[in-house]
Amino acid sequence: MDDTYQVIVVGGGFAGMTAAEQLGRKGVRVLLIDANNYHQFQPLLYQVAASQIGVSAVARPLRSVFRSTKSVRVLTAEVTAIDSATRTVTTIDGSQYQSKILVVAAGAVPNFFNTPGAEEHAYPLYSVADATRLSTALTTALDRADRAKAGRADVVVVGGGPTGVETAGALAENIKYLVPKYFSSGLAARCRVHLVDMLPNVLMPFSAKSQAYTRDRLIKLGVQLHMGQGVTEVRADGVTLADGTIIPAQIVVWAGGLKAGKIIADSGLPQGKGGRIDVLPDLTVPGAEGVYVLGDAANITDATGAKLPQLGSVAEQSGKWAARNIHADLTGGTRQPFFYWDKGYMAMVGRGAAVAELGRKRIQLQGPLAFLSWLGVHLALLPGTQQKVRALSSWLTGYVIHSPSHVVVGRPD
Ligand SMILES: Cc1cc2nc3c(=O)[nH]c(=O)nc-3n(C[C@H](O)[C@H](O)[C@H](O)COP(=O)(O)OP(=O)(O)OC[C@H]3O[C@@H](n4cnc5c(N)ncnc54)[C@H](O)[C@@H]3O)c2cc1C
Incomplete structure (x- = not known):
């Protein structure tokens, strides 16, 4: 002891x-x-999953954080x-x-909310390990679809909150811009990204204007929205919705709570x-x-x-x-009640597009300005200079020239 x-x-x-x-x-x-021996920056995990940034941009070794703080011992x-x-x-x-x-x-x-098959078949997105597992699965699904005649790599994202929206947007962008560049012709046209939520709209805590902007952007990126529909089962080959509809998919991402x-x-x-x-x-x-x-x-x-x-x-x-x-x-002092400084919230919906509602007054931004705010805020929040530099360089290559800077090696069949 x-x-x-x-x-x-x-x-x-x-x-x-x-x-x-x-x-x-x-x-x-x-x-x-x-x-883990590292701190993980969860807000950018979806970008790791979409191969937009590398693990080293979101994981910072805890021993490095505390290397000069002698009174803190890190134990893995x-x-x-x-x-x-x-x-x-x-x-x-x-x-x-x-x-x-x-x-x-x-x-x-x-939280899979006891949805049958969810724990077994869906990919959660809460840790670096989850993000790399999903990234590998996505790349493997694309490679497999590329080999097969009329093969597909469809994705269902469950959960229309910020994580689900950002993930669906990033994957749809990959299909729109990267798949035609790197895979056989015709594959991108066959791939679909679906976003499902039992709530009637995406980004429920956001304003109606931000929700409308987000829906519009997702649809333009090719995302198929299924709002107001709960998922009753996750299967090896897709999901079943409350009304009995089956959405076939090679990958199901769980961003449901x-x-x-x-x-x-x-x-x-x-x-x-x-x-x-x-x-x-x-x-x-x-x-x-x-x-x-x-x-x-x-x-x-x-x-x-x-x-x-x-x-x-x-x-x-x-x-x-x-x-x-x-x-x-x-x-021997006195504890004080926590006072939270509410800075608002934001979500990115693909390159050049985001929604932001800033501060307690919820000042609303949509579009490129919100996108730039999103980049700035996340860059500032990322712990560690090296992590910031890596993320920035990946964003420059990804958003400016649509080049995947992170090759993911899929597990061979
Ligand atoms: C995909 C995703 C995107 C998000 N995007 C945003 C965003 O854009 N903006 C925003 O403000 N918030 C966002 N969030 C929420 C935000 O990341 C979390 O609220 C925040 O990380 C919570 O911090 P935490 O320290 O409580 O927990 P965590 O960051 O989860 O840290 C918990 C730590 O505990 C460790 N741990 C857990 N169990 C054990 C154990 N048994 N033994 C030892 N160690 C253990 C874990 O390894 C982990 O390092 C997002 C979350 C996710 C999952």
């Missing part, structure tokens, strides 16, 4: 990494545990259990670590919506002394009473705020 840490942080995503960075700056002894290990009463975590090799404060920032996992992961479900902490932990406005868990839950693992209500969505900006800001409160805990 190693008990020399003041704080243990489980998860090196936006929330956990930011909390550890802030605490490290104050000299707090932190143990940061993540199953899967956490298998959390004991919130004693603030002890157990890792997959049976080691146990205990501390005065425990920060649970383990993110979420895909998230829930808390197993260690959270087994933690004994009180679970709320989506299996996430309901936290107090100061980001601690009621009845669990010294336990903070942040980011996608938590249902956060901020100081103004607003229920916050599962977003990178919420996770990052909750990490920063929790670090302040933890420092107060350790130095």
Whole structure:
């Protein structure tokens, strides 16, 4: 048992990494545990899946992030259990670590909502591993379709939120611009991208104007929209919709929702919506002394009473705020309720097109200006200079000359 840490942080995503960075700056002894040895930038995973950028643009080694922060130790290990009463975590090799404060920032996992066949046949998009698996599957499907007479590489994307819209847009662009360039003639005309959601429109939290713009752009890119239709089954050869329609497809992408992961479900902490932990406005868990839950693992209500969505900006800001409160805990100060600075949201719909609703006032942008804002914001958010340079160079080659800068090697049949 190693008990020399003041704080243990489980998860090196936006929330956990930011909390550890802030605490490290104050000299707090932190143990940061993540199953991966890198931080993954989820907002660009769909671009990895579409072979638009490489893995090295979205994954940053955690040891490199903390190389100069001597009070933070990075441990690569899967956490298998959390004991919130004693603030002890157990890792997959049976080691146990205990501390005065425990920060649970383990993110979420895909929620298949018990849809038959979804877990077995659909490709989720929540991690670097998911994105590379999907990228390989897409390339393999194209290679296979290229070999066969009248072969197809159709994709169904389930979920019309930002992830589903961005993924469908990127894949449709590949079919429109790259497939005719690199595969046999006629293949692009046979390939379809479908976007399905049980809700009546795409991007439901956005304004009607942004939704209309997005629908229009997707249709122009060739995406077939099936809104107001739930998926009742995912099959090896496509999906079945609630009205019995079958959409045949070689690949089904699942962007249909998230829930808390197993260690959270087994933690004994009180679970709320989506299996996430309901936290107090100061980001601690009621009845669990010294336990903070942040980011996608938590249902956060901020100081103004607003229920916050599962977003990178919420996770990052909750990490920063929790670090302040933890420092107060350790130095005899008083915790403050979390105040979220709402910067709005945005979604890209292919090259030169995006929608953005900025700030609390939701200032609306559509088209090239929103696209440039999207690029700027994501470039600024990407952690690490090397990651920024790699993403920028891929975007330049991808968006300017439509050249796939990342060759993906599909698994041979
Ligand atoms: C495809 C996609 C696109 C998105 N696009 C946007 C966007 O454009 N804008 C935006 O604001 N938000 C976006 N989001 C949401 C945003 O990425 C998340 O809200 C944010 O990443 C949550 O941060 P987090 O730190 O809570 O969790 P994560 O970033 O998920 O980090 C959790 C960490 O915990 C680790 N972990 C999990 N379980 C264990 C375990 N048992 N043991 C050890 N380590 C563990 C994981 O490896 C991971 O590193 C997107 C999400 C996805 C999936």
